[in-house]
Amino acid sequence: MSLSPIGALRQSGSLFAMALDVIRTIPRRPFQAREFIQQAWFVASVTILPTALVSIPFGAVIALQIGSLTRQLGAQSFSGAASVLAVLREASPIVTALLIAGAGGTAICADLGARKIRDEIDAMQVLGIDPIHRLVVPRVLASMLVAVLLNGLVSVVGVAGGYFFNVVLQNGTPGAYLASFTTLAQLSDLWAAEVKALVFGAISGIVASYKGLTAKGGPKGVGDAVNQSVVITFMLLFVTNFVMTAVYFQVVPQRG
Amino acid sequence: MGVEICVEGLTKSFGHQVIWQDVSLTLPAGEVSVMLGPSGTGKSVFLKTLVGLLKPERGSITIQGRDITRLREHDLYEVRKLFGVLFQDGALFGSMNLYDNIAFPLREHTRKSESEIRRIVLEKMDMVGLIGAEEKLPGEISGGMRKRAGLARALVLDPEIILFDEPDSGLDPVRVAYLNQLIVDLNAQIDATFLIVTHDIASARQVPDNIGLLFRRELVMFGPREELLTSDEPVVRQFLNGRMQGPIGMAEEKDAAQVEQELAALGDGDGKGARSPGSQALTPRLLPGPGIPRPPRWEAIARREAALHEKAVAGA
Secondary structure, three states, X not given: OOOOHHHHHHHXXXXXXXXXXXXXXXXXOOOOHHHHHHHHHHHHHHHHHHHHHHHHHXXXXXXXXXXXXXXXXXXXXXXXXXXXHHHHHHHHHHHHXXXXXXXXXXXXXXXXXXXXXXXHHHXXXXXXXXXXXXHHHHHHHHHHHHHHHHHHHHHHHHHHHHXXXXXXXXXXXXXXXXXXXXXXXXXXXXXXXXXXXXXXXXXXXXXXXXHHHOOOOHHHHHHHHHHHXXXXXXXXXXXXHHHHHHHHHHHOOOXX | OOOOEEEEEEEEEEOOEEEEEEEEEEEOXXXXXXXXXXXXXXXXXXXXXXXXXXXXXXXXXXXXXXXXHHOOHHHHHHHHOOEEEEOOOOOOOOOOOHHHHHHHHHHHHOOOOHHHHHHHHHHHHHHOOOOXXXXXXXXXXXXXXXXXXXXHHHHOOOOOXXXXXXXXXXXXXXXXXXXXXXXXXXXXXXXOEEEEEOOOHHHHHHOOOEEEEEEOOEEEXXXXXXXXXXXXXXXXXXXXXXXXXXXXXXXOEOOHHHHHHHHHHHHHHHOEOEOOOOOOOOOOOOOOOOOOOOOHHHHHHHHHHHHHHHHHHHHO
């Protein structure tokens, strides 16, 4: 891959072109339901366990940090409120993004890349089938769906982990922890997090598919494509996360 | 009934590297053409350009009055339904067994019932001799079988044009002979336009109606088989005889002086100018097998071949 600015511009250009193609192709019939379900199941199966395993320590770290911070500030009664807020608003979309890109996206990219270098994609196009419609759209939609569901899973596991660590290990008061749950967080936080997860799923699906479909140069090319797809997805996800958070604070009035 | 492909002034380059330029030829409807060329002269690129997978820099490819190079993506998918392409390694879908691979185009493009699909798929599998291997995955079978399965998949939609990308690479001579016979039989049966890209000289001598030769970034010659087999053009003669003396070198083309020298030496050797014995006798054409009903075109070819052969016998 060339490092010249023109090369980078061309890459981003064709990435966005493909993203537009995907959006334009989504309404086209017949919808590839079978492929969608298979892919959703596949992405879920490679992400659920790692997500759960990552979100427990993640929730714990947040609980520990907030536990000690609230003690320093003398605001122990707010430890529950703060940790729910942190998990719900930031931790769960970010964990979801990392796993959907790191586990789901890489699998999608490797799969499509292997097909590309074996000429399968060309063969499909010659058979008159649009790979965007047949392969990419179901994968992007599947990764969006799974991201939304994973976000819910991470929220639950993260909050539960936070509770466990705060109450059991740091001797917090269960009643105070639970009672303060809704003092800062609100329902719109959950919706915002789900929307973030939806967008992250779309980005990681599109980038992974783009990199897979443009893989070239044999097996090494597939490896490079997977590597680049993870790096590009992460960069895009963190930028998008920042923008969406900034917009959220402008649009939704906060409590307290 | 086969469709004519008209290529004009086609030029393709990757970056600054010109692959070939100003290629003009007409693949006549229903006939078998072979595109020859040393390795790395962009034969496969030519094939991919014909089906619109690659966009040429200049020139046009006209099929049924439509220019492939200027079609919108959506129309391109329509035109591609006329094509059947056999890729180098078959390009089968690795996740599906052979039956599903061959049934795939039917399931995607037609509303046929499963029983009808089954009938068509088994018919095509029988044609290429793959009955009994339906449940095998592409990873579990030999290269020759993958090629034949790829051919069966290319055939299910009854294409008007069939393109073969090196059908003989990686196969043993016996399998190549069978495959050539299969190609000729197919042409007699379905009447489609065939283009075979290869560097196997034996097949090129036996199978086609027309031969083209790509070398040094251009189409050296394209014309009827007899014309090329008896041509005095140095590149054509060197390639069709598979010898070292001539303009084609190991890495690139050689310089002109060396070529002259080599050809002169060759001329001294056999005393008949630059002609070696054997290469002049026209290889008999491969005809459709005995069980295959011959359409008028093939009847005419068979008569011409018989007449030629008689003349050769009488002359000897």
